[in-house]
Amino acid sequence: MNKPKISLxxxxxxxxxxxxxxxxxxxxxxEDLKRFKDLTSGHTxxxxxxxxxxxxxxxxxxxxxxxxxxxxFAIEGCIIAYSLNEALEIAKSKETEEVFIIGGGxxxxxxxxxxxxxxxxxxxxxxxxxxFFPDYSQFKKVISEEEHESxxxxxxxxxxxx
Numbered sequence: 001m002n003k004p005k006i007s008l009x010x011x012x013x014x015x016x017x018x019x020x021x022x023x024x025x026x027x028x029x030x031e032d033l034k035r036f037k038d039l040t041s042g043h044t045x046x047x048x049x050x051x052x053x054x055x056x057x058x059x060x061x062x063x064x065x066x067x068x069x070x071x072x073f074a075i076e077g078c079i080i081a082y083s084l085n086e087a088l089e090i091a092k093s094k095e096t097e098e099v100f101i102i103g104g105g106x107x108x109x110x111x112x113x114x115x116x117x118x119x120x121x122x123x124x125x126x127x128x129x130x131x132f133f134p135d136y137s138q139f140k141k142v143i144s145e146e147e148h149e150s151x152x153x154x155x156x157x158x159x160x161x162x
Contacts, residue, residue: 022130
């Protein structure tokens with residue numbers, strides 16, 4: 001069995017790598033949400049409990065793995081793991097192509113050193129936030145880059161590898 005690629009996917013601010021505030025995404029751009037769905041559908045996603053709770057339901061057509069420290073946490077249709085390593089082991093047993101880590105900040109921080117690829121939506125700005133994406137300067141190879149604009153927000157889709 002092939003080892004799946006480990007990818008992080010996020011929408012962040014260009015100025016400060018802001019991800020979220022009060023357990024909500026800072027940016028909800030329709031084209032970004034469509035891109036997220038297109039990229040992750042049919043694959044395994046790993047998320048932290050707080051991020052899962054902000055979404056509010058398992059995402060369809062994906063294997064949903066939730067990382068939590070709460071041994072009583074259970075959600076129908078989801079697999080529970082108690083660490084990133086455990087989540088990745090489970091994911092590797094179910095996925096041959098690509099595993100997507102979808103947040104939150106703590107999970108991204110832990111996973112950045114083992115990620116193969118980043119799918120970033122980088123939005124112009126420097127908003128107030130309480131959750132930030134980790135430094136990703138070690139990802140130097142640009143796979144693709146597309147400029148976009150939506151409702152006055154300028155952003156780009158940027159796919160990177162180490």
